[in-house]
Amino acid sequence: MSNIFQPPPGTRDFYPEAMAIRRFIEDTWRRVSIRHGFVEVDGPTFEYLDLYKVKSGDEIVSQLFHFESRGEDKTQFALRPEFTPTLARMVAAKANALPRPIKWFSIPRCYRAERPQKGRLREFIQWNVDMLADPVTGLRSTRECMALCIDAIREFGFTPKEVRLAWNNRHLMTAALQDYGFAESQIPGIFVLIDKIEKIENQDRQRLYAEHGLNDSQAVVLNEIAAGRLPRAENATNPERISQLLQEFQREAEEVGIAEFCDFDPRIVRGLAYYTGFVFEVFDAQQRNRAVAGGGQYDKLIELFGGPSLHAVGFGMGDVVLEILLRNKNKLPANLLPRPDVFVVSALDDLFPAQTILAELRASQWNKDHTEIICPGLSAITSYKATKNIGKLVGEASSSGARFAIILAPDEWSRGVVKLRDLATREEREIPAADIVEQIHAALSK
Amino acid sequence: MSNIFQPPPGTRDFYPEAMAIRRFIEDTWRRVSIRHGFVEVDGPTFEYLDLYKVKSGDEIVSQLFHFESRGEDKTQFALRPEFTPTLARMVAAKANALPRPIKWFSIPRCYRAERPQKGRLREFIQWNVDMLADPVTGLRSTRECMALCIDAIREFGFTPKEVRLAWNNRHLMTAALQDYGFAESQIPGIFVLIDKIEKIENQDRQRLYAEHGLNDSQAVVLNEIAAGRLPRAENATNPERISQLLQEFQREAEEVGIAEFCDFDPRIVRGLAYYTGFVFEVFDAQQRNRAVAGGGQYDKLIELFGGPSLHAVGFGMGDVVLEILLRNKNKLPANLLPRPDVFVVSALDDLFPAQTILAELRASQWNKDHTEIICPGLSAITSYKATKNIGKLVGEASSSGARFAIILAPDEWSRGVVKLRDLATREEREIPAADIVEQIHAALSK
Numbered sequence: 001m002s003n004i005f006q007p008p009p010g011t012r013d014f015y016p017e018a019m020a021i022r023r024f025i026e027d028t029w030r031r032v033s034i035r036h037g038f039v040e041v042d043g044p045t046f047e048y049l050d051l052y053k054v055k056s057g058d059e060i061v062s063q064l065f066h067f068e069s070r071g072e073d074k075t076q077f078a079l080r081p082e083f084t085p086t087l088a089r090m091v092a093a094k095a096n097a098l099p100r101p102i103k104w105f106s107i108p109r110c111y112r113a114e115r116p117q118k119g120r121l122r123e124f125i126q127w128n129v130d131m132l133a134d135p136v137t138g139l140r141s142t143r144e145c146m147a148l149c150i151d152a153i154r155e156f157g158f159t160p161k162e163v164r165l166a167w168n169n170r171h172l173m174t175a176a177l178q179d180y181g182f183a184e185s186q187i188p189g190i191f192v193l194i195d196k197i198e199k200i201e202n203q204d205r206q207r208l209y210a211e212h213g214l215n216d217s218q219a220v221v222l223n224e225i226a227a228g229r230l231p232r233a234e235n236a237t238n239p240e241r242i243s244q245l246l247q248e249f250q251r252e253a254e255e256v257g258i259a260e261f262c263d264f265d266p267r268i269v270r271g272l273a274y275y276t277g278f279v280f281e282v283f284d285a286q287q288r289n290r291a292v293a294g295g296g297q298y299d300k301l302i303e304l305f306g307g308p309s310l311h312a313v314g315f316g317m318g319d320v321v322l323e324i325l326l327r328n329k330n331k332l333p334a335n336l337l338p339r340p341d342v343f344v345v346s347a348l349d350d351l352f353p354a355q356t357i358l359a360e361l362r363a364s365q366w367n368k369d370h371t372e373i374i375c376p377g378l379s380a381i382t383s384y385k386a387t388k389n390i391g392k393l394v395g396e397a398s399s400s401g402a403r404f405a406i407i408l409a410p411d412e413w414s415r416g417v418v419k420l421r422d423l424a425t426r427e428e429r430e431i432p433a434a435d436i437v438e439q440i441h442a443a444l445s446k
Numbered sequence: 447m448s449n450i451f452q453p454p455p456g457t458r459d460f461y462p463e464a465m466a467i468r469r470f471i472e473d474t475w476r477r478v479s480i481r482h483g484f485v486e487v488d489g490p491t492f493e494y495l496d497l498y499k500v501k502s503g504d505e506i507v508s509q510l511f512h513f514e515s516r517g518e519d520k521t522q523f524a525l526r527p528e529f530t531p532t533l534a535r536m537v538a539a540k541a542n543a544l545p546r547p548i549k550w551f552s553i554p555r556c557y558r559a560e561r562p563q564k565g566r567l568r569e570f571i572q573w574n575v576d577m578l579a580d581p582v583t584g585l586r587s588t589r590e591c592m593a594l595c596i597d598a599i600r601e602f603g604f605t606p607k608e609v610r611l612a613w614n615n616r617h618l619m620t621a622a623l624q625d626y627g628f629a630e631s632q633i634p635g636i637f638v639l640i641d642k643i644e645k646i647e648n649q650d651r652q653r654l655y656a657e658h659g660l661n662d663s664q665a666v667v668l669n670e671i672a673a674g675r676l677p678r679a680e681n682a683t684n685p686e687r688i689s690q691l692l693q694e695f696q697r698e699a700e701e702v703g704i705a706e707f708c709d710f711d712p713r714i715v716r717g718l719a720y721y722t723g724f725v726f727e728v729f730d731a732q733q734r735n736r737a738v739a740g741g742g743q744y745d746k747l748i749e750l751f752g753g754p755s756l757h758a759v760g761f762g763m764g765d766v767v768l769e770i771l772l773r774n775k776n777k778l779p780a781n782l783l784p785r786p787d788v789f790v791v792s793a794l795d796d797l798f799p800a801q802t803i804l805a806e807l808r809a810s811q812w813n814k815d816h817t818e819i820i821c822p823g824l825s826a827i828t829s830y831k832a833t834k835n836i837g838k839l840v841g842e843a844s845s846s847g848a849r850f851a852i853i854l855a856p857d858e859w860s861r862g863v864v865k866l867r868d869l870a871t872r873e874e875r876e877i878p879a880a881d882i883v884e885q886i887h888a889a890l891s892k
Contacts, residue, residue: 004494005535005752008515008523011490013536016550019486034784035808037827040465044457044569045491045525045555046511048450065492065523067513069454070559077454077511079491089451090459101830104462109491109555113516123490135830147805151823155810255798257805306451338480352701359593359703362481364601377597381483384547384581 010122020336029127033105043086049076079111092307101134130314142278147256157331166265167280179233195271230266293317341378343397346408347388456568466782475573479551489532495522525557538753547580576760587759588724593702603777612711613726625679641717676712739763787824789843792854793834
């Protein structure tokens with residue numbers, strides 16, 4: 001019997017330290033998105049169950065938490081397993097009213113109805129970045145998305161030695177496979193095979209090759225691809241195409257400053273059928289099989305959701321794998337809990353003065369017309385201990401991480417002054433009790 | 447038949463403008479919470495269904511979206527209708543390891559399986575603030591929660607003429623009602639009646655009074671309470687108790703600077719059975735029946751969830767009612783979308799230089815050891831129009847809300863310079879192309 005006082009399997013309790021890490025991750029995603037000109041959106045946590053069949057077919061249902069609407073028409077809803085169907089629906093509904101290009105990001109919580117395992121939980125948070133309806137076709141949207149993704153990777157402190165972006169292009173792969181005699185109808189199945197080929201043992205590969213009806217030279221090609229190489233067929237229709245695309249990509253990647261992170265990799269095809277051109281994955285340079293982010297072009301999707309034909313590219317990055325990567329590479333800052341500006345130490349018998357000073361420090365100051373905050377309130381805390389020992393209280397103030405302490409001692413207070421202590425330098429000076437707020441603001445702005 | 451391309455009834459699509467309002471609300475809640483020394487927590491979006499019965503009994507089930515766990519033990523889960531059961535479970539599980547007092551806030555999305563109506567959606571966001579295990583009993587935690595609540599109200603720009611906090615104390619009400627001959631066993635039912643008494647028509651009141659077995663003087667008392675007055679019984683056991691409590695509260699409210707917002711109001715008892723002492727609600731001063739926030743003491747709850755006996759007080763504020771209030775009182779800032787720092791205007795034939803400058807502006811700069819960001823990247827955007835008409839592009843830059851424009855014109859570029867334009871003052875000056883990032887940072891820090 002389950003213990004109802006535990007979080008459900010595959011979900012997480014975010015106590016303050018865990019929440020501070022989540023906030024650090026989400027804030028970094030948001031900050032970097034905004035500086036690349038993307039704007040934040042979100043949708044409902046649950047959608048009509050049928051919405052998820054549009055992109056992924058009926059088989060998706062077994063991977064969803066779904067439930068019935070209550071009291072009315074018994075509609076089936078499902079918790080979102082990803083954001084893309086919501087995005088596609090939202091874009092399709094207002095495609096002609098939205099300024100173009102559409103550059104959106106979102107940070108939704110998503111849900112998978114599967115057995116939890118390391119790096120895959122039932123509830124997770126995913127950064128989604130999508131750029132649609134760029135009037136210029138081709139690489140530009142892809143380049144912008146990759147640049148944003150790598151800027152976030154850099155912002156978390158990862159270097160090109162620690163994290164790699166591997167890219168490929170399904171058009172290129174299709175043409176290259178056709179040169180080896182693969183029929184167009186075979187290629188979607190071959191992509192699914194390539195997507196998992198690294199994880200398949202050699203003897204299993206031969207069986208799968210036979211099942212797909214590959215001849216010997218085609219089997220050799222797939223083995224080469226599994227090793228990260230894309231061989232050139234002798235009778236290739238356009239033998240220069242690979243090197244041309246590589247050069248073009250290299251120039252684009254240099255332009256936006258991400259070339260040092262990027263590798264061409266024919267193994268990256270992304271299993272999902274809806275990708276149409278460029279695809280990429282970002283992963284731990286030492287552990288290739290754990291992707292921290294992935295995405296690509298999906299030019300046909302908006303039409304499926306009732307909208308116009310729009311170029312589209314996007315990627316997702318999940319918080320669970322990212323947090324493992326941050327820990328493994330030692331990139332999590334030591335103390336992520338917010339640090340207070342001021343700690344009020346009071347050795348007075350009356351609680352009133354300390355409480356009033358706290359309230360004044362915390363309050364924002366408004367302009368005369370009360371239309372704008374001209375000076376934001378400060379983060380101010382105090383002790384909950386019964387002691388009036390100033391030394392002990394100043395010790396507590398120091399370990400709280402506060403920048404300054406205001407010290408209310410009986411004799412000074414009777415003279416109308418308090419001490420302002422810089423908790424880093426340990427310098428103290430007397431200031432008039434009436435000027436505390438002003439003096440703290442001045443000290444903080446130095 | 448439902449249109450699966452619509453958001454489910456009672457949920458919302460957050461397009462950029464709506465998302466910016468949500469972000470403004472959430473950021474304000476978070477900022478104010480932190481400056482009062484509260485730390486952020488969160489829990490799973492869904493819990494074991496049975497967890498919700500602990501506090502609210504079996505009748506809660508009909509108000510919940512619930513679903514079965516898949517593939518294993520057929521456990522029932524439910525989407526959270528509120529955060530308190532999760533908080534109580536989390537506190538109970540680590541009660542002895544957590545630093546005291548526990549001062550937590552959270553900003554969860556919550557869910558109600560009911561027909562949506564104005565101000566009540568199926569999916570909403572609720573700011574939760576809770577203070578537990580304060581070593582000093584009595585008013586202090588309540589005062590801190592009320593002060594935080596009112597500081598947020600002030601931070602949104604509301605004045606005491608626009609928003610009021612009404613408070614009461616269930617202990618006081620119990621004693622006062624006992625003075626009028628109400629039996630202790632009657633009082634929970636009477637609280638439920640008082641909670642909705644304002645909304646009940648006069649003739650229905652008489653019927654309800656009869657159902658509760660009230661005598662004439664008791665009916666008079668309830669009518670007085672319905673009008674906002676608490677009469678004093680002639681045979682009162684402690685006739686000074688009301689005025690004592692009022693004085694005590696007044697002093698506390700003055701201490702933390704919120705007295706101008708607060709009224710004693712005997713109608714505020716909060717329907718929920720788990721409140722144990724102080725209770726309060728915050729509402730539109732012109733529309734009393736729409737509470738934007740509400741809370742109180744709940745000293746018995748943590749024990750119900752398997753924890754120790756702990757003093758506790760908390761409140762919640764929902765985003766849906768708050769947003770209506772912000773709109774009604776004209777408190778939503780005009781443009782909440784983030785404003786870029788720089789707009790790069792390029793009239794060059796080559797796209798490369800503008801893309802590279804954007805990438806450099808956006809990149810954060812790290813210290814030599816690569817342990818710390820010493821200069822955060824800037825928000826930089828550009829035009830997606832095909833034109834090379836500098837006047838038009840500068841016009842686009844101005845209406846983007848950016849602070850500065852960098853203008854790349856062919857003749858200047860060939861001389862190794864670009865123009866830096868202040869989009870507010872329209873002042874322009876030439877700067878070396880190699881110094882763009884440095885000069886923009888310098889201009890922004892002025």
